[in-house]
Amino acid sequence: MHRRSANERQPQHPLRQPDSPTLALPFNAPAARKLRIALGMGPEHVAYGMRSSYGLPYVTPDLVAAWEYGTIAPTSPELTALAGVLWCSAGELIGVPRTLREHRMARGLAAEDVARAIGLELSAYLHMEETDEWRGTDRQSAALADVLDLSLPDLIAVTGREAKLTALLHSAVTTRWQAHVRPTAKLLSLDRRLLEDVLQEMHTDYQGRTTAGLTWTNGTAATDSGDSGRAYLDRIVDHFWSLVQRTTTY
Known part of the structure; x- marks a missing residue:
């Protein structure tokens, strides 16, 4: 039976230096593991490189393995050092950036x-x-x-404007979309005619979803429109940008 080497085992208690930064980035663990293997390196080689070349004496093979298993994510300095050891850019080790x-x-x-x-x-x-x-x-x-x-x-x-955009879009599809063209244009600096088309289409789409599911059973109205409408609202910002992208290359 094939067994993992001691350096490849899933770590139980990986430790980080107490006074090291704790703020972590979204980490692409599979990419890190793939790059390491492609270089013919083990976690012990990565740990040694980070200790000797980047001044991170607390990095152990277990800590490297913990990153690859997704147990914890490396901090910014750790990510920079890891990228250096793996001969790649930090961007190749980061998941979808949000902040x-x-x-x-x-x-x-x-x-x-x-x-x-x-x-x-x-x-x-x-x-x-x-x-x-x-x-x-x-x-x-x-x-x-x-x-x-x-x-x-x-x-x-x-820049912190997504929450306000979400609120504007919610109101636009549930009330009068025309009243939300101007504030949305001001928030995003987009062409008002473009926004008129997008908001009108979103309003029509949402209203259609909330009424299309209406059925009658034994004279009683039964509907799944509420679920459909909520699902649309949950992804309303994605719907908005998809329509904008379809219309223009912002």
């Missing part, structure tokens, strides 16, 4: 470089990353999108 910090790391950029490019003091920029609250101006937001190569949906998300 400002994750997008920066996925691009392999230093915080200093991003802060300089968008015209912010480093301390102010780092505070925005740590609190996940964007406080930049419109000009700085545009510069941020440029330096991180953000799509409009990503920019709206990392």
Whole structure:
């Protein structure tokens, strides 16, 4: 029977240095394991490289294996070191980025470089990353999108406007869509005629879903329209961007 080597076993209690950073990025564990195997390395080789070349003396084979099993995720410094040992970019080891910090790391950029490019003091920029609250101006937001190569949906998300967009879209499909064109255009800086078409289509789609399931059984109205409507609302932002993308290359 084939047995895992001691270095490949699933770790029970991987330990991280107590004073190391704890904030982790979305980690693509399968990609890390695939890259390591392709290089002919074991977890012990990766751990040694991170200890000797990147000043992380606490990294053990068990910790590397824990990352690959998805038990825990590496912190930002650990991810940078892991990418160096595996001869890849940090972006190749990151899952789908969601926050400002994750997008920066996925691009392999230093915080200093991003802060300089968008015209912010480093301390102010780092505070925005740590609190996940964007406080930049419109000009700085545009510069941020440029330096991180953000799509409009990503920019709206990392600058904290997605919650407001969700609320506007909910109201647009459940009430009068016409009343929500202007505030949505102001929030997103999109063409009003485009938004008129998109919001009208979404309103029609949602209203159709909430009435299409209506049936009658023994004279009693029975409907699954509520479930259909809730499912639509749960993914309303995705529906919106899909329609926008279909119409224009934002």
